[in-house]
Amino acid sequence: MSDTAKPWTQPMPDAQFKLMRDILAAPSPVGLEGAMTYGVLKPYFESFAPSDWHLHQFKGNAGVVLDTHPGRDDMFKLMIIGHADKIRMQVRSIGEDGKVWINTDSFLPGVLIGHEVTLFSEDPNAPGHYRSIEGGTVEALGAIHFSDPAQRDGSKGIKKEQIYLDLQIHGENKKQQVLNLGVRPGDSIIFNRPIRSGFSPNTFYGAYLDNGLGCFVTAEVARLIAEAGGTEKVRVMFAIASYEEIGRFGSRVLAGELKPDALIGVDVNHDYVAAPGIGDKRMQPLEMGKGFTLSVGSIASEQLNRIIASAAKEQDIPMQRDIVGVDTGTDGMAGVLASIDSAATSMGFPIRNMHTISETGNTHDVLAAIHALHHTIKTLDTLPNPKQAFLDNHPRLDQASPLTHQGSAKPENDDEKSA
CATH class of the missing domain: 2.40.30 (Elongation Factor Tu (Ef-tu); domain 3)
Incomplete structure (x- = not known):
């Protein structure tokens, strides 16, 4: 695939940037998320969703879920979650x-x-x-x-x-x-700070990238799946949650109601390379402009991670491993918090200055996340029996093969800064 055919290597089109800006600009403080979900995302979903898709709405919060196969609990159910609430x-x-x-x-x-x-x-x-x-x-x-x-x-x-x-x-x-x-x-x-294009190529800055970006990614993946004709074996639920900033309460409601078999939280991450005073703490070198991030550790499903990483590698989509502890810190925890048996993980994009007026991101990372998720869904849809695959293929460390010293020669395309 040539670089010109890879959207994640190109500048974000103006129309797509405007959509991202509109989503991020919607006034949606915690508990009052309707401006983003009903004012921007619902009309956008309705502009491309096939007639047999369904938009779930909820009584206790302003979250929404666009469902590709409503009522089909016999199918493998994948939920992708961004959160609309802003700190305030x-x-x-x-x-x-x-x-x-x-x-x-x-x-x-x-x-x-x-x-x-x-x-x-x-x-x-x-x-x-x-x-x-x-x-x-x-x-x-x-x-x-x-x-x-x-x-x-x-x-x-x-x-x-x-x-x-x-x-x-x-x-x-x-x-x-x-x-x-x-x-x-x-x-x-x-x-009152809408995003703007940054000085450096493919950058942007402003308030509330956390987490209108996750909602933007979720919506754009939904559009790509609709344009590709939908799915056959996977019921995809594109979720926009509430209350993430006060404890991931909204996403656990969505997971509890719809009971996904797999769940991917999409949220911002930190650019540790650029973070002041962090370099000497030996954090993983996540960096803006180097691709989307994928959580490893905590409750992150290695099976689900393997499918995402393989899809990204096959398409040459840049990815960075994010090391998390007991909690992903994102809506990737929704299934566990809702006591749902769901393979789960978290994806994101490194940004700078989180929870400030000048949060800064890179459009290449955002586009990388969109297309990695798109190809992940396509890969899941090719599995003979996705539900059985997740039941039977948990990693077995007792079957690990011995590894001996591999010498000191560097690979030809080695990148010492790669994550």
Whole structure:
């Protein structure tokens, strides 16, 4: 296959980048994911899904699942999961001076200062109706002139309790001005920072790559499968989950409801090579631009990993091994957490600056994940009996072959930095 025929070696087409941007831009803080699932992804699924596919919806959350063979529990069921929920800030209290004190959730306080945000406020007089407030910024000290020497030289940080939203309130009755807007404790606040193309080729940056990217990948794999005519033996369930950022609660509901035989969580990963202060900790050298990542360890199924890795190798799709401990940290854990017998693993793409306003990724890695998943599904669909294959082919270390010293000569195409 020539490089020109490999999408993961080419710039992402403009239309596809726009779709990715639209998914990532959807305001979907934890518990309010409908803007992404119903506002962007549901219409996109409906634009290409065959008439016999079905979109599952749920009562307790705004997750959705696009199902290629609804009701066919006799088939081998594969679930691919991205999560739509974004970490967010929340209104904690309102001060007499008009400051809106906020909780920082999973953000480091120092990365928030000075950034523009949008506050989403439920109308107290019309429950269920939300209004948005733009133009505010997140602050803590106000000015360097008001900080103590330790904060000025960096030896003392900013505490989460110091963070507030500044709506530029002034004049009389400052607190009442905020109350008159209907702003209340619990209202959600998210960054106002859509992604943009980066300076370096094939890069992009902005807020909330975690984890609109997993949703984008899941949706694009669904489109490729639809365009290829679907599957015969594998029932694929393209899932967009909720509540991942607070404990993977949404995905375990989806797994519990639909009981997949195999499950792949798709989520962002870390670029350890570029991470400040990490190099001396001897982390695996995952790096942006070197391909998708595949989790090894934890609950990751070696059988499922073997199929993914073989499909990627056959298509010359670059892959990096991600070493995980007791928990993948992703929706790849959904089957275990839901007490479902499901072969599972986690795939991703290294990004920089996770949980900041400037998360940074590489479109080649994202495209590599899309096409690796596409070819994995095609491979599974060629197995004579996928269910039986997973029952009978667990790795046997007692059958491992002896390995002797292999000398010091390097392979011709050795890459010392390969993961």
